[in-house]
Amino acid sequence: MTKRISLILTASICLAPFAAADDGWTGEGSFSAGYTTGNTETTDLGLAVKLNRDVGIWTYTGEAAADYGETESIETKNRFFLAGEVDRQLGDKLFGFGRTSYEQDEFSGFDSRFFAGVGLGYPLIETEQTNWSVQGGPGIKIDEVRDRFVDVNGVPTLVPGSTEQSFSVIASSDFSHKFNEAVSLTNSTNAIYAQESTQLGNVIALTAALTDTFSARFSFDVRHDTNPPEGFEATDTVTRASIVYAFGN
Template identity: 75%
Template structure:
């Protein structure tokens, strides 16, 4: 499992210079150190990459993130996340989008989670110093739930692995405010609603520019599942300090 996560991390590092080479691509890469509570309590390291490209009425964006941690030489965190989105402007503030995301977390009780869907979005605020957009729409959610064993009245009870496919609804809010040329605050809230379980995430981040390309970032990431598998916590919280490199533009 360690080799798989290492491959994801290496791929993230290699994608950044490729993106810069492509005309019109902008984005950022970040290296982070953090502490996670919830299903595991561990210090961890992470890499992330965000890409964005605009072409006329179309906007293409992608995201990759990977986190790995150990406690006393024992793996306690191994998660990666991939997402891609295509937006089409259909008015001054209205846009349509298609989105897919994939998550694999060794310590969440879910072997993997996949979402494919789309809908409409709206730019509530646009320009300096504040930007705010919201979006939402229907889709399909597929959860691969791993087998779990818990004690019931002192006896082990095994819940078999299952695949849960369901109609879902995705929603997202992205807020950003620049206090000045060097310091900004962002808050991103997203959720995927389904009858079996609903995933809710929120990332609050404060970013301060160090140079033209490098920034320092402090963030709090909260993820909540309304119906986790037996024996798992519903909420994970990660506090991170990151060094961010911006490219393109």
């Protein structure tokens, strides 16, 4: 079932830029090759799309990503991520938001992770070269922990999976800087706090324009979990090289 969902998501990511461009959306689609460390050490391929649309005081954004990797014909990475957000301007700069996200990762200790929340955001810097905004607010976090075996006095013992639902708080920061018309730097940081486990993530990326629509990007992604299930690493890192296609601009 998970492989079927991954195939559907991958096809959707490939087709989304073309459908969205005709419907007034802007954004980007990317194809990447990466190297992952942490719970797995593997080279992998990835597809991703980001969408954005402004309608008066409302802004709609969406994000989807899928990563797959094999080592000696054995699957070593299979992850996909979906997120959507709606923002509403409340003043000249202050805005409110509602956000949901969903993730499945075959090689983590979780079958799935879901978050839904609301909050406020504010742009700290808005210039032609530099933009920096922050946002945060409360929400709910649901982690589906998978079945796993742990060593108990030398005997492999099955620990049944469980559902962990808790109040949470999300905080994020999005920074971008244009060095010139062709080269830019972005840094996105997010944290989802919950009593059981807190997720921390940071992606820093350097993008260089190749043509009006295509760019090359090098990025470094760090994901950290403060309390992973026993037997799993707390930190995963992904180093990526990507080709990016911008549409609707």
